[in-house]
Every structure is written in structure tokens, then in C-alpha cells.
Amino acid sequence: MESKIYLHICCAPCLIYFCEYFKKENIQWKGYFFNPNIHPEAEYNKRTDCLKKFIMENNFSVDFENRGTEKEFLNRIGENKEHWKKAKNSRCHICYEWRLKETALSAKREGYRYFSTTLLISPYQDHDKIRELGEAIAKECGLEFYYKDFRPFFREGRKMAKDKVFYFQKYCGCLLSLI
Ligand code: SF4
Secondary structure (H helix, E strand, O other): OOEEEEOOOOOHHHHHHHHHHHHHHHOOEEEEOOOOOEEEEOHHHHHHHHHHHHHHHHHOEEEEEOOOHHHHHHHHHOOOOHHHHHOHHHHHHHHHHHHHHHHHHHHHHHHOEEEEHHHHOOOOOOOOHHHHHHHHHHHOOOOEEEEOOHHHHHHHHHHHHHHHHOOOOOOOHHHHHHO
């Protein structure tokens, strides 16, 4: 098994189980925070502040990517709110694809062969689609998508995050998941 993974991080509560798992398996990794889907800015700041505190306490290395904006995210999924609500799956797939693609491109720039995402731990996401997109993007970019079904460890991860008094968001991230 390749021991260096470039890991897209959606939030600190989803990351915490990966940290323990990678440590136990002796897998080296570097994080990548790219989530321009998050609305509003105050929420974005709460999530990044929690992650930064966790990084400082544990000495991880994470790249924070500021290239994407929420406006660009909304342009990608379209302007019609009624359509967004009806087409939850397709808007999420666009959201996953953008974040995974940027992760893969950054992994490549950083010299990593494997990339992955903490989204793989959430039972609330379209897990199979994330895997499908990750593998397709990996092929397109000449990389490998590190896949494991982390969903059975979701509750354990939540407990670990709760013990550390992490900030817990109440919605997935985008404007549509809030309303
Ligand atoms: S619900 Fe979550 S995954 Fe779906 S578009 Fe919104 S932020 Fe992205």
C-alpha cells in the first residue's frame, strides 16, 4: 500500500478518524482544504478555525486553497434555486467533482501519486458517486484514488471530535443545504 496520500478535508470532525487511522497504519499524508461550496463566510471561518486549531495541536500539514469562490460554485451548479432543490444529487455531484478535481491537480503539483477525501466517512453523502468520480479523475490525471469505506467509523469519529469539543456544523455546507 502506498504510504503517502494527499487528502481532501471537508471539515475537522470528518478528518479526525482519518488521522488516527493513518497513524495506526503508518500512512503519511498531507491535507488539502478546498471547499468553496461553504455558505456563508462566517460558517467557512468557523470550520477553518476549528481545523487550524486541530492542526496546531497535532502538527499536521494542510494546504488551504483559496482559488475557488462561492460565486463560482453557484455559477457551476446554476442559478435556479427551485432546480437546485429538486436536483440535489446532480448539484452534489458537481460539488464533489470540483473539489476532487482540484485535490487531484494539487496532489500532482505536490508530487503525490494517491489522493482521497474525508467525504468517504460520511453516511450522508453519495458515497458510491464519490468513489466513481475519484477513480475517474485519478485516471484522467494519471493518479490513484485511495478508496476505503470509512462509513462504519463515522460514529467513532463523531465521538472523538465531540471529546475534543470540535465545532460541529449543522448542515452540509452550501446555501441549499442550509435552507
Ligand atoms: S449539499 Fe453538500 S455536497 Fe451537496 S452541493 Fe451542497 S455542499 Fe455540496
